[in-house]
Amino acid sequence: MKISISVNGRNHRLEANPGTPLADTLRLLGYLEVKKACGTGNCGLCTVLLDDVPVPSCSVITGKASGHRVTTVRGLGKEADDLAACIVAEGVDQCGYCSPGFAVMAVAMKREFRRMGSLPNEEEIKHYLAGNLCRCSGYEGHLRALRRYLEAFK
């Protein structure tokens, strides 16, 4: 099938099996910042924005993404850079493999709440990010980094 996808503002046209997970297609196209672990939608590592909505790219088949806009963590620009600075400052990462998916999800959360004119409280943060697993840390660092990141929008 002929697939056309815009990734981080760049258009790609390719011949691909529509059943290939989007995460694999993105990595083949060179977007290696998209990480994959469980491959079934459980861990959140592969999260990207599909038309601005966060989805697990391992569970989206490539045919479904055709004609749509994909944003990886690199496409988030300054929003992701600011969050990365908070992640570093709070010493969140150990292996760091979960960070790209976490950052995409955190920025999506911030945008969604800002659209509603608010910012998430602690419970809402935990609920929104429950689908992002980290096998190294105990999530406390993630929460500290998020509090620091969201502080700037108060």
Added chain:
Amino acid sequence: MHIGRYEFPQSLDEAAASIFNEGAVPLGGGAWTNAVSRPIHYALDLSDLGLRYIEDRGREVAIGAMATLRDIEISLTLDSAFCGIFSKALGHVVGVQLRNLVTAGGSVAGRYGFSDLNTVFLALGATVVFHDGATSSCAEFLEAPRNAPFLIKEIRVPKGSAASYQSLRVAANDFPILNVCVATAATEWRVSVGARPQAARLSLRAAEFLGLSDKPEDRAIQAGLLAAAELKFGDDTRGSAEYRRELCSVLVKRAVVEAGQRI
């Protein structure tokens, strides 16, 4: 997963013709289909059919087959009509990103044993509506044999029930070990139990017993025991049949009490 042909039909009739005449496989979010990863010769992506809606239609709420579990979780229409049980039932289905993808139609069509949504639909007396307007009660649909192809257009949920949803999971976003939904309208009660680990079923004995009483909440323990005795439970890695049976009596009791308080 290999997919031979992939198309976006533009009408329900076009989709139905491909499904019934050419054996095409309809796809909602495609997440479960991708997880089981069986090759598909001809897939139909239902995204262009305008089936992503949640509409208040007076006596019922219609949920389009392509509404995502996240749409349902955060719908204010559903929240006010059904005591917030949809957001409670779906808020632990993995994570927000997966719920942004998976659909109501895929959940109902798959008749998954672990489904949280189907347990709620069953207790609320929902109706499954097919592409041609034919209907089936959710209870009939979940028990029907799986041999004939079909295309779900929407699920209609009658309003007016007070309801409660209860479940237990090993980890917050794992499959449920058991889930229960109890709904009541006037003197009628419906008690549904899912993740047994088989698909949700109604406990008719518990419902009948509750309907006979003036103060059903006082009889919640007995209703729980009746449901546990009536329904079948099985073993899997999350729990034994015996554990599920015990759990059933406790969760039904809690749900009856909570639904009763919401009347």
